Amino acid sequence: MLNSDLSNHKKQGVSNMYRPNFTITKEILNHIADISASREVILNAPLLPKWEVKLRKEAILKMAHHSTSIEGNRLTMEEVNRLLLGEDIAAWEKDKKEVLGYVKVLEYIDNLGEKGVDKITEDIILEIHRLNTQGILKDSEARHYRKVQVVVVNGLGSVTFQPPEASQVSSLMNDFNIKNYNLECEDNEKDETRFDQCIK
Numbered sequence: 001m002l003n004s005d006l007s008n009h010k011k012q013g014v015s016n017m018y019r020p021n022f023t024i025t026k027e028i029l030n031h032i033a034d035i036s037a038s039r040e041v042i043l044n045a046p047l048l049p050k051w052e053v054k055l056r057k058e059a060i061l062k063m064a065h066h067s068t069s070i071e072g073n074r075l076t077m078e079e080v081n082r083l084l085l086g087e088d089i090a091a092w093e094k095d096k097k098e099v100l101g102y103v104k105v106l107e108y109i110d111n112l113g114e115k116g117v118d119k120i121t122e123d124i125i126l127e128i129h130r131l132n133t134q135g136i137l138k139d140s141e142a143r144h145y146r147k148v149q150v151v152v153v154n155g156l157g158s159v160t161f162q163p164p165e166a167s168q169v170s171s172l173m174n175d176f177n178i179k180n181y182n183l184e185c186e187d188n189e190k191d192e193t194r195f196d197q198c199i200k
Helices: 003-016 026-044 049-070 077-084 093-114 122-133 166-187 192-199
Strands: 159-161
Touching: 049 077, 049 093, 077 093, 093 122, 122 166
Parallel strands: none
Antiparallel strands: none
């Protein structure tokens, strides 16, 4: 829109604004009321414990399979399901440990939520690393930032992702934690007491 068109539009004011042509009928109002009532029922309905457990297990199964397969884990959804049910499956130990470690991380994060933890700290990140690499890395390497360069390789041996240099990891994680802290503080600017604590 040209400047002259814009000024003409402003002069004409609201009269040229789009006004859809429709009529609200009693039938439409009844449908809106039904939709609103249904929404309230759904939002306030307790989830039956039996269904909650089933949905939770399915979510954990799918997250464990998909998240680890992105990283090159070879277990199928069925194998992950059997592994999580406690069955012994014929697969590489590393693949099994990756899935079990991932599930431990999910449980850990869930426990943090139940405890009301609302801030990601470096200690939490390192504990997630320890749980995720348990039995895969040496104990001396778990819960520490890596000291060597790594890459993600696909099944054909091609590098699909190259993370930052090992020497940068500590400072990048420090920046991440500072940004996380600052975002929390920005959210609290209206609450002067909490904001004062953030900027000290």
